[in-house]
Amino acid sequence: xxxxxxxxxxxxxxxxxxxxxxxxxxxxxxxxxxxxxxxxxxxxxxxxxxxxxxxxxxxxxxxxxxxxxxxxxxxxxxxxxxxxxxxxxxxxxxxxxxxxxxxxxxxxxxxxxxxxxxxxxxxxxxxxxxxxxxxxxxxxxxxxxxxxxxxxxxxxxxxxxxxxxxxxxxxxxxxxxxxxxxxxxxxxxxxxxxxxxxxxxxxxxxxxxxxxxxxxxxxxxxxxxxxxxxxxxxxxxxxxxxxxxxxxxxxxxxxxxxxxxxxxxxxxxxxxxxxxxxxxxxxxxxxxxxxxxxxxxxxxxxxxxxxxxxxxxxxxxxxxxxxxxxxxxxxxxxxxxxxxxxxxxxxxxxxxxxxxxxxxxxxxxxxxxxxxxxxxxxxxxxxxxxxxxxxxxxxxxxxxxxxxxxxxxxxxxxx
Amino acid sequence: xxxxxxxxxxxxxxxxxxxxxxxxxxxxxxxxxxxxxxxxxxxxxxxxxxxxxxxxxxxxxxxxxxxxxxxxxxxxxxxxxxxxxxxxxxxxxxxxxxxxxxxxxxxxxxxxxxxxxxxxxxxxxxxxxxxxxxxxxxxxxxxxxxxxxxxxxxxxxxxxxxxxxxxxxxxxxxxxxxxxxxxxxxxxxxxxxxxxxxxxxxxxxxxxxxxxxxxxxxxxxxxxxxxxxxxxxxxxxxxxxxxxxxxxxxxxxxxxxxxxxxxxxxxxxxxxxxxxxxxxxxxxxxxxxxxxxxxxxxxxxxxxxxxxxxxxxxxxxxxxxxxxxxxxxxxxxxxxxxxxxxxxxxxxxxxxxxxxxxxxxxxxxxxxxxxxxxxxxxxxxxxxxxxxxxxxxxxxxxxxxxxxxxxxxxxxxxxxxxxxxxxxxxxxxxxxxxxxxxxxxxxxxxxxxxxxxxxxxxxxxxxxxxxxxxxxxxxxxxxxxxxxxxxxxxxxxxxxxxxxxxxxxxxxxxxxxxxxxxxxxxxxxxxxxxxxxxxxxxxxxxxxxxxxxxxxxxxxxxxxxxx
Numbered sequence: 001x002x003x004x005x006x007x008x009x010x011x012x013x014x015x016x017x018x019x020x021x022x023x024x025x026x027x028x029x030x031x032x033x034x035x036x037x038x039x040x041x042x043x044x045x046x047x048x049x050x051x052x053x054x055x056x057x058x059x060x061x062x063x064x065x066x067x068x069x070x071x072x073x074x075x076x077x078x079x080x081x082x083x084x085x086x087x088x089x090x091x092x093x094x095x096x097x098x099x100x101x102x103x104x105x106x107x108x109x110x111x112x113x114x115x116x117x118x119x120x121x122x123x124x125x126x127x128x129x130x131x132x133x134x135x136x137x138x139x140x141x142x143x144x145x146x147x148x149x150x151x152x153x154x155x156x157x158x159x160x161x162x163x164x165x166x167x168x169x170x171x172x173x174x175x176x177x178x179x180x181x182x183x184x185x186x187x188x189x190x191x192x193x194x195x196x197x198x199x200x201x202x203x204x205x206x207x208x209x210x211x212x213x214x215x216x217x218x219x220x221x222x223x224x225x226x227x228x229x230x231x232x233x234x235x236x237x238x239x240x241x242x243x244x245x246x247x248x249x250x251x252x253x254x255x256x257x258x259x260x261x262x263x264x265x266x267x268x269x270x271x272x273x274x275x276x277x278x279x280x281x282x283x284x285x286x287x288x289x290x291x292x293x294x295x296x297x298x299x300x301x302x303x304x305x306x307x308x309x310x311x312x313x314x315x316x317x318x319x320x321x322x323x324x325x326x327x328x329x330x331x332x333x334x335x336x337x338x339x340x341x342x343x344x345x346x347x348x349x350x351x352x353x354x355x356x357x358x359x360x361x362x363x364x365x366x367x368x369x370x371x372x373x374x375x376x377x378x379x380x381x382x383x384x385x386x387x388x389x390x391x392x393x394x395x396x397x398x399x400x401x402x403x404x405x406x407x408x409x410x411x412x413x414x415x
Numbered sequence: 416x417x418x419x420x421x422x423x424x425x426x427x428x429x430x431x432x433x434x435x436x437x438x439x440x441x442x443x444x445x446x447x448x449x450x451x452x453x454x455x456x457x458x459x460x461x462x463x464x465x466x467x468x469x470x471x472x473x474x475x476x477x478x479x480x481x482x483x484x485x486x487x488x489x490x491x492x493x494x495x496x497x498x499x500x501x502x503x504x505x506x507x508x509x510x511x512x513x514x515x516x517x518x519x520x521x522x523x524x525x526x527x528x529x530x531x532x533x534x535x536x537x538x539x540x541x542x543x544x545x546x547x548x549x550x551x552x553x554x555x556x557x558x559x560x561x562x563x564x565x566x567x568x569x570x571x572x573x574x575x576x577x578x579x580x581x582x583x584x585x586x587x588x589x590x591x592x593x594x595x596x597x598x599x600x601x602x603x604x605x606x607x608x609x610x611x612x613x614x615x616x617x618x619x620x621x622x623x624x625x626x627x628x629x630x631x632x633x634x635x636x637x638x639x640x641x642x643x644x645x646x647x648x649x650x651x652x653x654x655x656x657x658x659x660x661x662x663x664x665x666x667x668x669x670x671x672x673x674x675x676x677x678x679x680x681x682x683x684x685x686x687x688x689x690x691x692x693x694x695x696x697x698x699x700x701x702x703x704x705x706x707x708x709x710x711x712x713x714x715x716x717x718x719x720x721x722x723x724x725x726x727x728x729x730x731x732x733x734x735x736x737x738x739x740x741x742x743x744x745x746x747x748x749x750x751x752x753x754x755x756x757x758x759x760x761x762x763x764x765x766x767x768x769x770x771x772x773x774x775x776x777x778x779x780x781x782x783x784x785x786x787x788x789x790x791x792x793x794x795x796x797x798x799x800x801x802x803x804x805x806x807x808x809x810x811x812x813x814x815x816x817x818x819x820x821x822x823x824x825x826x827x828x829x830x831x832x833x834x835x836x837x838x839x840x841x842x843x844x845x846x847x848x849x850x851x852x853x854x855x856x857x858x859x860x861x862x863x864x865x866x867x868x869x870x871x872x873x874x875x876x877x878x879x880x881x882x883x884x885x886x887x888x889x890x891x892x893x894x895x896x897x898x899x900x901x902x903x904x905x906x907x908x909x910x911x912x913x914x915x916x917x918x919x920x921x922x923x924x925x926x927x928x929x930x931x932x933x934x935x936x937x938x939x940x941x942x943x944x945x946x947x948x949x950x951x952x953x954x955x956x957x958x959x960x961x962x963x964x965x966x967x968x969x970x971x972x973x974x975x976x977x978x
Contacts, residue, residue: 122586122587124583124585124586124874128874128875138693138696138697138875138876139696139697139700139701139706139875139876139877141875141877141880159889167864167865168864168865168867168869169867169888169890171874171875178888178889179888180888180889180890181867181890181891182890183865188890188893189893189897190893190896190897190900190971191897192897192900192901192904193901193904193906200951201896201900204947204948204950204951204964204968205896205968205971205972207947207950208943208944208947208948208968208971208972208973209972209973210943211941211942211943211944211946211947212941212943212944212947212972212973212974213973214973216835216883216887217835217887217892217973217976217977218973220887220888220889220891220892221889221892221973222889223888223889224889224890224892224893226889227889227890228893
């Protein structure tokens, strides 16, 4: 097992400290100093938004120019007049109309027929593969986003470098690089029944750990207390939405708002992870209205509010949506769709060359389908994710992030 | 009694007080044994085990004495999941799927669905309980057992094997199979023979489904037992894992029910095609030989071919079924051993017997047990002792664990407090330390989930990690502090504690500190911790508030994170 810098730092932390040369602490102290002086360079941020449950990419980004879409989806095809046309061939679902201005401004790109080379139709396996970054290989223990953090050192290592919104650290951020799981920024930290006791209790635990903890427990607790302090100083949750942005009331909207708060507070956020469920529409999926439309409405609202809120800072922020696979071309007997293969993903913000649908469109004709029934995959998700890591975050070597993957020609998402 | 190196410590360990050797005294060794072979001491237990003699306690834990636990048994009776059969769970699962299908379903015959629902209800003695509730109960009762059971080593080993043979409870049909798997496969053999565990898991519907062996059929190019008959679309046993409509007949007209042709086509498209290597690979890599166990990709393929046809009887009680039609009849070779053509199910049985006794398996499992019981980096000496016991007893888990406990490495001063607790170990040991009682609701399990280790919910087949590097992260540590403070102030949902039983309320901070150090930290409180807690107590006048704070800080502090 390769020893990452992080694991080495943690395990050997004591020895290094005794020599006065723990580079992690040096990095961090330098960063904290810059932060106090207000000289933090605005780094780049990647926000990964996972649509868990397999979104119907054909409803999200509708291939309106493909006749098979209309033939095989008599009941669930989105009404022609309601579609928000993008480029003649593709159109947005009407409940994503809030994203059309972003498309028009050139800050939204779509990759269609993207997905995993694995043929699995299990949510569980496919999500696992998309987060580990190693399709069909179950034994990988770490996530690709964590491996990126382990091997890319150009970014300042703050406690907020990698943050997942949710009660547990998701697979995508599992690994030896530090990553925070935050269910809700407003309640992060050591908490008691009475809020006024929290500061004091935090200080008490901090002095306890400063004196007595060793090794891993010591460095991890130091990171935790540092995060609490950074939050207290920067107070990101006090930042109201800017530019008149209106977030909805969904959990997704709250998480996206808190991602924006972390970015605006300059806490050194490089990779944020947010997930949202409700896409497994086997039954009664709906068309322009209905179950899926409601989910898409929440998604569009949250993304639109997020970009409005961040305004010019969206230059440094990319939102990448992903989902474990797509759904069947043909509607099923219960007004829904079943587990499929290729889907659509969106890339929003940063220097993305927007107003384009990337990826080769394989067509929906039966003989072009994967296993005769699903949208084929023409772009490996690792090619897309890798291009975002290089094009947006400036990654140079992805061999450890997506091992054994050799990307084909670039999509050309970034200039 | 067989000779093992650790026995030279026996007189020391049985006598109290002990001479100044490792372990330094009877209380320390009792506490160490309770921490490693159990989930930490309850109030007064260190003293009781020391009085009894720690190795006598270990022997009782290993089942050589009378270890009945009527108090726990009576509480277990409250959990309906323990009285619910796999068949009933399947019926509930099917019922849920049916209900989903029924909503606005146009292709299915509503009278049929209504009948199926009625059958599902009739099969279930649990009335309105649904699968989610029952599986939440399984988490609750598992935590209750860990906290309250007298058979602490049994509970630790049950957790070890549940994790070693990990199955994700929320994967499709495993929602229905898992409780049966835990109770009748894992727990039934946790202190038995390794081979029984291996065969039990290999033939369990839970594992067959989780690692997709149900989908593995002979390649079309291979000769099957009934070569002329391709697996037919309406064979329930061969439907692939994730398919969410088991109760719906596939062929139109079968049993006279109408089916949407589109759905039939979709189901056909999901029929298994060929070999699925998932289980074969994990069987070698995780369950037996270990990743460095000397097998090749060819071995994986041959193991998968041997196990084609090992599937689930979905027409019956969803138990194990060998389906000859899906079995590859060709000859195979695994690790140099020939498996002649056409032996059917016997090939797999022979394979498992070989794997259970393979030297790489003995070493892999011994090292993993030593990592659990002794140190993250398992010392070679205790691994050797464990392997010798394994060979001598043909994989009797009790004897292997005994050998580890009798190994000098187990009692070495360097092993004491050397391991960081997992979230599960932290939660259970904290509740035990304050004499807490779980109320049986899912709330304690939810706390554990928040700390990052939801029971039975590890998605990947390698289970939860054994080493501290994987568990200690900043958010999780802060969560542990919050948990400790809530527990100490009796505000933790799902548990009631009575601090009066363990730490007397006193207005003397030094007496309080000493009492907390002795009962909760086993005297391991450092001077820095003592000073830090003392400083916090300075301006607190209410003795009860002071006690809650001191206990909370001690349980949330660094010493208590170790075992």
